């Protein structure tokens with residue numbers, strides 16, 4: 001697994017992008033009997049898949065995603081075991097605290113919407129919440145709690161999965177961008193990388209925040225924008241909750257190193273790249289609903305590479321300009337989050353920002369992924385738009401994409417993930 005791995009001239013299926021989705025898809029495709037190359041422009045999990053909070057949750061999801069997430073949770077458990085490595089994996093629950101009765105009603109509304117999926121989620125009273133957190137005050141009005149939810153350490157998990165893939169025979173190649181795909185008779189026949197062409201029967205594009213740029217070069221328009229999110233880690237602290245602990249203002253996840261990863265949900269910076277203007281209108285509802293702490297940022301350093309370009313297979317592509325998307329964290333925001341976390345949870349003691357980072361989240365207008373065959377390019381499958389909650393969904397989404405690319409009947413109904421649910425999608429010229 002390196003930049004020195006020889007590029008195969010031909011495989012059955014190429015996976016473009018070594019995040020949680022692409023890496024999982026590569027494992028499952030290989031196990032379905034296909035020869036597979038997993039091609040990553042930078043390093044495995046260099047982008048969102050190592051920068052996230054590490055929550056693997058069913059709780060709080062759009063119910064439309066729940067069947068896929070239930071399957072994904074099962075796959076997480078399996079991959080964590082099969083990797084044979086300590087990836088900080090644990091079944092230690094998600095808890096969303098409610099600061100007041102209005103928030104508690106919101107938590108209850110979600111629970112009602114998920115009725116029918118046999119989840120172990122419960123609404124806890126103020127007393128039960130205090131007991132769960134081992135404190136004797138009534139700081140919180142209650143909480144939504146799912147004991148079967150999980151966490152894992154993002155910097156460890158996907159690289160371990162990639163090593164598992166390589167050990168099972170997947171050609172895992174880092175530091176190699178896929179520039180374009182080639183067709184014959186309209187159907188995909190190969191992918192063109194910066195190191196040469198790989199002939200293949202099918203390809204899965206799991207390019208995270210880069211998928212829209214990749215597809216636009218082929219005349220396919222998907223509604224997908226990038227928002228920048230920030231997080232930090234503390235040094236070792238007393239444990240106040242073993243899993244994911246969310247609250248408006250500050251959310252925490254216990255880390256295997258004895259600290260917490262801390263961030264704020266619904267806080268993001270919207271990058272004003274050209275696609276932002278083209279796609280802004282379909283995104284208005286999600287922006288209003290979700291990103292209450294949205295900042296708009298012009299002069300993005302990603303303007304060029306994430307913006308509009310056209311290139312051919314023999315020209316340098318935007319994916320070679322930025323090997324690893326490494327956006328700067330919003331330190332003002334994180335200072336506020338740090339103070340809020342200490343205020344909510346005195347049991348943490350004083351916490352410091354030991355390390356802070358940013359990550360570029362790829363969002364669709366309904367915050368549900370796109371997992372579908374590309375319009376106009378049979379053989380090219382799009383698996384992207386995990387919309388800020390795809391670490392948990394990654395193995396399930398990878399399995400679904402793998403099943404579709406290998407022509408099998410998917411285990412989970414894919415209809416909710418079709419690209420055609422959006423009205424402003426483009427078609428590639430034949």
Ligand SMILES: Cc1cc2nc3c(=O)[nH]c(=O)nc-3n(C[C@H](O)[C@H](O)[C@H](O)COP(=O)(O)OP(=O)(O)OC[C@H]3O[C@@H](n4cnc5c(N)ncnc54)[C@H](O)[C@@H]3O)c2cc1C
Pocket residue numbers: 016017018019020021022039040041042043044045046047048049050051052053054055056057176177178179206207208209210211214229230231319323324358359360361383384385386387388389390391392393394
């Ligand atoms: C701060 C933050 C917190 C989050 N917290 C959570 C959480 O707690 N729980 C959760 O479920 N989700 C969370 N998420 C979301 C989650 O991280 C993502 O949804 C998920 O990692 C996306 O996985 P992916 O494989 O689709 O994309 P990515 O991880 O972004 O991987 C895509 C990969 O494709 C590569 N690539 C792109 N184009 C090319 C090309 N042309 N050639 C070769 N390689 C290419 C990129 O270099 C990249 O490595 C969070 C995200 C962020 C940023």
